[in-house]
Amino acid sequence: MKLITRNTDYALRAICYIAKENKIVTAPELVKVLGVPRPFMRKILQRLSKEKILESHKGQAGGFKLNLLPKKISIIQIMHIFQGQTGLDGCFLKKDICPNRGKCILRKKIRVIENNALTQLRQINIAVLIKG
Amino acid sequence: MKLITRNTDYALRAICYIAKENKIVTAPELVKVLGVPRPFMRKILQRLSKEKILESHKGQAGGFKLNLLPKKISIIQIMHIFQGQTGLDGCFLKKDICPNRGKCILRKKIRVIENNALTQLRQINIAVLIKG
DNA sequence: GCTTAATGATACCATATTAGTATCTTTTGT
DNA sequence: ACAAAAGATACTAATATGGTATCATTAAGC
Numbered sequence: 669m670k671l672i673t674r675n676t677d678y679a680l681r682a683i684c685y686i687a688k689e690n691k692i693v694t695a696p697e698l699v700k701v702l703g704v705p706r707p708f709m710r711k712i713l714q715r716l717s718k719e720k721i722l723e724s725h726k727g728q729a730g731g732f733k734l735n736l737l738p739k740k741i742s743i744i745q746i747m748h749i750f751q752g753q754t755g756l757d758g759c760f761l762k763k764d765i766c767p768n769r770g771k772c773i774l775r776k777k778i779r780v781i782e783n784n785a786l787t788q789l790r791q792i793n794i795a796v797l798i799k800g
Numbered sequence: 801m802k803l804i805t806r807n808t809d810y811a812l813r814a815i816c817y818i819a820k821e822n823k824i825v826t827a828p829e830l831v832k833v834l835g836v837p838r839p840f841m842r843k844i845l846q847r848l849s850k851e852k853i854l855e856s857h858k859g860q861a862g863g864f865k866l867n868l869l870p871k872k873i874s875i876i877q878i879m880h881i882f883q884g885q886t887g888l889d890g891c892f893l894k895k896d897i898c899p900n901r902g903k904c905i906l907r908k909k910i911r912v913i914e915n916n917a918l919t920q921l922r923q924i925n926i927a928v929l930i931k932g
Numbered sequence: 933g934c935t936t937a938a939t940g941a942t943a944c945c946a947t948a949t950t951a952g953t954a955t956c957t958t959t960t961g962t
Numbered sequence: 963a964c965a966a967a968a969g970a971t972a973c974t975a976a977t978a979t980g981g982t983a984t985c986a987t988t989a990a991g992c
Contacts, residue, residue, distance in 0.1 A: 671910055707982050727989025730938040773929050778803055781920045788913045797905050839953050859960025862967040
């Protein structure tokens with residue numbers, strides 16, 4: 669049960685760092701601070717700026733800064749970006765052969781648990797993470 | 801965020817079916833009822849009997865039955881069998897370069913959410929699933 | 933304007949996990 | 963003896979994730 673993936677993890681740390689520094693931060697700087705492989709970090713940053721979480725500046729003295737207030741970035745957004753729909757995996761078995769005749773208790777229970785987790789994740793934002 | 805995997809799903813359905821029938825059930829019967837590929841189902845059943853969830857009987861008129869009361873089988877046990885430790889993914893970054901100086905808020909928050917999910921999963925057992 | 937240091941875009945490779953298959957042996961009721 | 967079941971084990975395929983490489987584009991600063 670892995671809630672967040674490496675991608676997401678790196679992305680969140682990068683965002684936290686940028687939020688704390690509150691200036692334009694370059695990829696090389698993040699690579700150095702976070703110890704993440706350079707091309708991988710770059711890929712993540714590109715994705716984040718494409719998704720409008722970060723704002724990028726090209727050219728010399730370029731880099732990235734936040735495009736939103738820290739409290740407006742919840743970790744669930746980042747999960748969405750790197751892990752796709754955080755949702756509710758569909759039933760593996762076709763409905764009509766499901767032993768529970770369509771009313772799949774298992775699925776229902778799992779869904780509740782997943783929704784609880786999602787609700788909790790929704791409440792964690794970057795401001796929370798950097799304040800401690 | 802996939803709480804349970806296909807393996808686990810199939811295993812749970814097989815167990816539910818066996819629990820409901822309350823008799824010795826053969827692999828071919830489960831294959832037919834659940835529509836799962838035969839060799840795959842067999843593999844799962846073998847695993848379950850090796851783990852003492854099911855009790856197996858060889859030879860003609862053989863098959864599987866439960867080795868425990870339905871309410872004594874929680875879905876978290878099955879997850880453990882097919883998905884390994886349901887635990888808490890460690891921090892990807894080495895502690896000393898973690899931007900939060902060792903007190904990793906993100907990790908702490910995630911851990912709480914995971915534990916909540918685990919607690920909820922622990923309460924779902926086969927008896928609950930077959931009763932509805 | 934040229935150089936340099938940055939990001940953008942894209943295509944590719946590596947690894948791990950999960951899903952699924954094949955085959956042969958052993959057991960047991962009839 | 964035979965048939966029908968499970969046991970054991972080794973293999974293959976698909977998918978997701980993690981990571982690399984390369985070239986183009988942009989813009990600051992001399």
